[in-house]
Amino acid sequence: MKAKAFDTKVFKRIMVYTKPYKWRFNGVIIWAISLSIFAALRPYLLKQTVDGYIQTEDQQGLLYYIILMGVVLLLEVISQFYFVYWANWLGQDIVRDIRTKLFKHMLSFRMKYFDNAPVGQLVTRSVSDIEAIARIFSQGLFMIISDLMKMVAVLVFMFYMNWTLTWIVIVAMPILVIATRVFQKKMQVAFEEVRTQISNLNTFVQERVTGMKIVQLFNREEIEAQKFSEINAKHNKAWIKTVWYNSIFFPIADIISSLTLAMVVWYGGSQILGGNTNTTFGDLFSYTMFIGMLFNPLRQIADKFNEMQMGMIAANRVFDILDTQDQIQDKGNLIAPNFKGEIEFKDVHFGYIENEEVIKGINLKVKESETIAIVGATGAGKSTIINLLNRFYEINSGVICIDGENINSYTLESLREQIAVVLQDVFLFADTIYNNITLNNPNITREHVITASKKIGVHNFIMSLPNGYDYNVKERGVMLSSGQRQLIAFLRAYVSNPSILILDEATSSIDTYSEELIQRATETITKGRTSIVIAHRLATIVNADKIIVMDKGLIVEQGSHFELLRNENGFYKRLYDSQFAVEKAE
Incomplete structure (x- = not known):
């Protein structure tokens, strides 16, 4: 104009x-x-x-x-x-x-x-x-x-x-x-x-x-x-x-x-x-x-x-x-408590682009303290589930509930305080490891960070770096390997003490040593809380209480690892044979 x-x-x-x-x-x-x-x-x-x-x-x-x-x-x-x-x-x-x-x-x-x-x-x-x-x-x-x-x-x-x-x-x-x-x-x-x-x-x-x-x-x-x-x-x-x-x-x-x-x-x-x-x-x-x-x-x-x-x-x-009004509508008046962690998707539809649905009416229930894994081909809608739960995007129709309450009823700030996410592509700021873990939250003390890092087994790794927790990782964390960045992300999620934990392919593209540390970290931080894992590694899938199989925006199968493998013509069995069997052989 x-x-x-x-x-x-x-x-x-x-x-x-x-x-x-x-x-x-x-x-x-x-x-x-x-x-x-x-x-x-x-x-x-x-x-x-x-x-x-x-x-x-x-x-x-x-x-x-x-x-x-x-x-x-x-x-x-x-x-x-x-x-x-x-x-x-x-x-x-x-x-x-x-x-x-x-x-x-x-x-x-x-x-x-x-x-x-x-x-x-x-x-x-x-x-x-x-x-x-x-x-x-x-x-x-x-x-x-x-x-x-x-x-x-x-x-x-x-x-x-x-x-x-x-x-x-x-x-x-x-x-x-x-x-x-x-x-x-x-x-x-x-x-x-x-x-x-x-x-x-x-x-x-x-x-x-x-x-x-x-x-x-x-x-x-x-x-x-x-x-x-x-x-x-x-x-x-x-x-x-x-x-x-x-x-x-x-x-x-x-x-x-x-x-x-x-x-x-x-x-x-x-x-x-x-x-x-x-x-x-x-x-x-x-x-x-x-x-x-x-x-x-x-x-x-x-x-x-x-x-x-x-x-x-x-x-x-x-x-x-x-003048652009493109904010998430934060009209909720409930302060999210420490959730029990019961999650339910009721006939949820969503598309990033109008008239192009990515999620096509899914129904999903996650029990308290349950660990579920979501698997599926690229573009199946796995990460979209996570985006919707955090209200990064507004759903087209349907309802998403946590502990029986519509997530729109909670204030946006309190809702996200109870959900921690570890992404595959970890973003770190050009700052110290300590500040990247706490994100400058004054309620998280250095003592708390050190105690948490020892519990999930990353303290020795951090102390091996120059200046330890005060080591500056530079822009986007370029001074660390992808596995090390993942460990920092796990610790960042853990110290926030979330009620719900989400791991979005957080164990992909890392070395064997880092994977062992991450497996230990995963076991520690998922204990006693509801966890959703977008699966990539075989070990994560095997340990999940329930596996959700998605294809083209729909849930096509769900059950335990062994239950799904018994269905010879099932989607998960084919996915396992084509992707995960190779990994198991290695």
Whole structure:
């Protein structure tokens, strides 16, 4: 959608964020007024100095006015300092508030939103777009207000001093205003394209850096470099367009300013040489300053308006996310207790995409403290069961109950506090092992973590690392093997003391040593609590109280390992023979 030249609705919405800083906002305006008065006063004092003291050779009066001009200059510098400092201070505090609100808002989104939204785009919105909003205050709004005030003050002094010369300047101003307006419209379109290309560039780079292993494994370096070059070229082209418009406008503005000054000097000089006492040498001296002070802000307003426009475009993108209502509905008022762990799915239907069901009316009961395993081919709907139980997605129809209560009746926070999940692809933050285990939960002490790690047999492994629990695993835990990351994930789940435990293929793709540790960890953390295991390893399936076999979103079989194997033509028997018999032989 094409942005408006000035979106009043977006601007008003931005201004709402200034309310907590009303005194500082008013302070910036006061400093802007002071700055405009002191700036316009200097040329007027120069006229008084030339006409009243230099021409009359009054050295004492000249010294007095020089000191007075110095004082005015000092006051102008002080006003400029506080104006710029407070404007930037205000802008940074506002974007801090918006960024915090945006991030909290994104944290509440359903997983479906993140399935469709490029990560690079969200990063752009949260970082560079919000920084552009800060420039509305630091380089846009207040600068424009200050320049307009300065222009008004300058015109007042000019008309007071010499209205004839002032009208020459006034006549030239519409030409510059028209040129400024045309420039602003062109730049608005160009900057919108720049923001779009920056977002595309961020998205591409983020995805390729994250997937660098795949890029290199499949020798995609040259192809991806070519794609990057194409996207970068579009980004470059968008910026070159802004450079082109700047290169045209500013020389034109300089020519208009110079021609106006020449007209003033020519007319004013003619008046002086003709004996007209209404025009003085002091007028000519001061008007050379006044014209610059009048035309330069007018010329720069276009550039500052563009800064403001970029901020408005960025704000509009940020507000689009803030206006997105894609949260899980958290209307429950029950605080989830320590569950007994009875789980029931009643005719549950669900699809990630409309009219494409992944779960097709399943019915499932899990008893208290029971361990069940869910098996099936890829795409059967195994992991979807886990996503629905945690309310990462809303079901299309049916009911999911825990301890006889609809999970929608529980508050989302308390529900998830009672369910711990260990995923196949473990995500670790660029932080210490201890912080990755506790996730900065102040209720989990170091002593509790150490005790838990000893129980599930991972304490020795952690202490073998440099700095032990304070070892930094770096981004995504790259300093650890996949098996070690799994062990950290098991410990993270265990210390949270959940009522329900979910292992989503948590024992796949690991070495034999890590598997032995994980088997011990599994036995420890599943003891006495309801556990759901999306099965991959044979040992997990054999030890389960019940095995659920899924195919194409349906439960096709269920029973113990040996019960299911007795059905020679059963789905599980075929799955076992094709996948697990090989593993058993190994």
